[in-house]
Amino acid sequence: MIERALTFGPDGGLVGVLTEPDGPQAEAGRPGVLFLNSGILHRVGASRIYVQVARRLASEGFTAFRFDHAGVGDSAVRRDDGSFRDSAIREARAAMDLLAERRGVDRFILAGLCSGADMAYWAALEDPRVVGLVQIDPFVYRTRRFLLRYYLPRLVSPAAWWRSLSARTRWALGRLRPGTEDEADAVWVAPEYTRVFPPREEVARGLARLRERGVVFWVWITGDMGEHVNYSGQYRESFPEVPFGPDGLEEHVVPDADHTVTGLEHQARVVEAVADWSRRHWEPSRAGSGGGSGDAEAPDGGAPLPRPAPATGVSG
Numbered sequence: 167m168i169e170r171a172l173t174f175g176p177d178g179g180l181v182g183v184l185t186e187p188d189g190p191q192a193e194a195g196r197p198g199v200l201f202l203n204s205g206i207l208h209r210v211g212a213s214r215i216y217v218q219v220a221r222r223l224a225s226e227g228f229t230a231f232r233f234d235h236a237g238v239g240d241s242a243v244r245r246d247d248g249s250f251r252d253s254a255i256r257e258a259r260a261a262m263d264l265l266a267e268r269r270g271v272d273r274f275i276l277a278g279l280c281s282g283a284d285m286a287y288w289a290a291l292e293d294p295r296v297v298g299l300v301q302i303d304p305f306v307y308r309t310r311r312f313l314l315r316y317y318l319p320r321l322v323s324p325a326a327w328w329r330s331l332s333a334r335t336r337w338a339l340g341r342l343r344p345g346t347e348d349e350a351d352a353v354w355v356a357p358e359y360t361r362v363f364p365p366r367e368e369v370a371r372g373l374a375r376l377r378e379r380g381v382v383f384w385v386w387i388t389g390d391m392g393e394h395v396n397y398s399g400q401y402r403e404s405f406p407e408v409p410f411g412p413d414g415l416e417e418h419v420v421p422d423a424d425h426t427v428t429g430l431e432h433q434a435r436v437v438e439a440v441a442d443w444s445r446r447h448w449e450p451s452r453a454g455s456g457g458g459s460g461d462a463e464a465p466d467g468g469a470p471l472p473r474p475a476p477a478t479g480v481s482g
Contacts, residue, residue: 167224174233174264179242180257182233183209185220186269196448197273197297198265199223199230200258202282202289208239212279212426215433219277219300222437226445229269233261251288258289266295273297275444280425281361290381291372298447299376300384300440303391303425307366307404315396366404373408383410384443386418386436390425416443 168188174180201209201216209232210217220230234241235254244253258276265271275298276286283301290296308316363369373383387395395401398419402410418439423432 167221172231172264172268175236175241175257175260177242180233180236180260181209181240182231182261182264183220184229184231184265185224186229187224187227194270196228196450197275198262198269198271199228199275199277199300199444200261200265201230201232202254202258202276202278202285203235203238204279204282206238209234211282213428213433215279215302215427215436216277218433218437219440222441223444226441227450228444228448229265229271231261231265233257251285254285255289255292258285259293262293262295275300277301277440279303279427284361287369287372290376294379296376296381297379298382298384298444300443302386302427302436303388304385304401305363305369306387306391306394306401307363307369308394309400309403311403312394312396312400370405370407373405377409377411377414382413382447383415384440385415386420386423386439388423388425388427389421392421395419413447 167185169183169185172182172184174182199220201211201220203209204212211219211232216232220232223230235250235257237243246253262271262274265274272295274293274296276290276296277300278284278286279302283299283304286299286301287304290299385401387401399417400419401417402415416439418435420432420435423429427433427436
């Protein structure tokens with residue numbers, strides 16, 4: 167495995183770490199894998215999961231690139247007033263351009279957790295070079311089966327009825343208590359981030375477009391999505407109009423896993439499952455002939471850049 171830090175983007179202000187195979191395991195034609203920031207977490211990912219997956223994929227012959235969006239981690243802040251979504255899509259495409267120029271990669275898998283999964287979806291819609299998505303806790307929606315599993319146990323639970331009645335009684339008494347609207351009695355709460363899901367039909371149309379292009383999906387859904395998901399197979403059932411087919415979607419619903427994949431067992435499962443999924447979809451015999459593994463041209467058109475020595479102690 168070889169790792170090196172790179173800068174890229176229009177002003178060279180974006181920073182990432184390239185992880186690539188060394189020696190006989192390097193496979194030309196396999197897609198590159200880009201990891202997109204989750205919120206303000208930098209390129210190592212939650213619980214360093216991006217580092218682990220990138221290095222495991224490199225051992226299978228894939229080139230991986232973990233980079234920071236503008237204003238995150240080591241990347242410089244933006245100086246424009248555009249939206250984060252638009253800028254993040256541009257930055258993801260700039261990362262694809264970088265790997266295409268330096269390593270001859272012409273197809274890509276986009277990977278991300280939470281908002282990184284969201285951005286992987288949006289960027290895939292904008293760039294036809296994307297052939298796969300790896301998403302931890304992506305957009306997913308309640309189904310009829312979800313509602314039955316969610317509400318039926320509560321309808322027959324005395325404790326659930328008691329909690330509901332108690333909450334409504336406290337609310338009603340609070341409304342009747344004089345002075346509760348006084349500003350001096352108000353409780354101020356710091357603002358917090360709220361993830362907004364687009365309408366289900368909009369996401370379904372986008373997923374259908376991606377499937378028409380042949381994009382394949384690997385999805386991992388944790389127990390922290392319990393307000394949205396409560397059974398295996400719900401992601402596929404959320405989008406009945408999307409032609410995933412038998413090979414277009416690999417779905418994992420893991421109720422005992424948390425959103426940031428802190429458990430060592432779950433980290434190992436994610437790493438191995440992503441590696442297995444990637445290997446099966448892009449076996450060397452099925453990979454195209456594009457993508458070089460030799461020396462890359464220098465960005466200024468000068469002498470080729472030598473391949474770096476194997477990394478020792480790269481951690482970011």
